[in-house]
Structures are given as structure tokens and as C-alpha cells.
Amino acid sequence: MAGANGYLLKEESSENLRQSIIETLSGGAAMSAGVALRVLNLLRNPLPVKNAETKDYGLTKREIELLTHLKNGLSYEQIATNLFINYETVRKHIENIYRKLQVNNKLNAVDLVTKNRLI
Known part of the structure; x- marks a missing residue:
């Protein structure tokens, strides 16, 4: 492995x-x-996978949805278009995600939620 x-x-x-x-x-x-x-x-x-190893970090369904789009390589503009929301709304969601996950970039955010099987 x-x-x-x-x-x-x-x-x-x-x-x-x-x-x-x-x-x-x-x-x-x-x-x-x-x-x-x-x-x-x-x-x-x-x-068996221990439940203690995974965390949800208090992410909302929308934040997980945005992370899924990031994992698929979409830009903020593409995410905004796909979710019918404003670019600044996407940016604010990403800012909240980074704060909750205690990371400072997309790669680390996606890696962390993937390892915790949130996406």
C-alpha cells in the first residue's frame, strides 16, 4: 500500500x-x-478502518461539493458557473474550507479530505 x-x-x-x-x-x-x-x-x-482516523472538519455539504469540483481540476470560475453562484461566493467558500482544514492551498485541501474519505 x-x-x-x-x-x-x-x-x-x-x-x-x-x-x-x-x-x-x-x-x-x-x-x-x-x-x-x-x-x-x-x-x-x-x-478494518478505524473511525477515529477520519474527521469531517465541520465541512458543509456545499463545501464538500466545492472540494469535489476542485479535485476534478475545475477553476473557481468553472465552479461558480456549474453551481450557479458568484465567483466571490466560491472564493469565500474556499477561504472557509482552508480555515476549517487549516491548510493554505487547493492541493493540501483536496489531499486532506481525500485521505479522510470525505470526497
């Missing part, structure tokens, strides 16, 4: 290590048999 392209145990033979590197460089996902079994078990029985 941290971005690995494969995972081999140190007990692998040098020939298997070599072949696994080639496979991974070609787009594969080399794994030792024991690791593959653990991965399959995690897919079959995912670890």
Missing part, C-alpha cells in the same frame, strides 16, 4: 532475484510465495 512494485524475501535465490528484477522492470509485480499469500489474505479480509 506504500507504493512497492514487488516484495521479495531475503531467502530468494540469486537467479530468482535476477528474474524478479527483470519482471518488475517490465511492469510485473514480483513477490515471494509467502508474501503473495499475505497479500491475498489482506485482499480477502481487509483490515
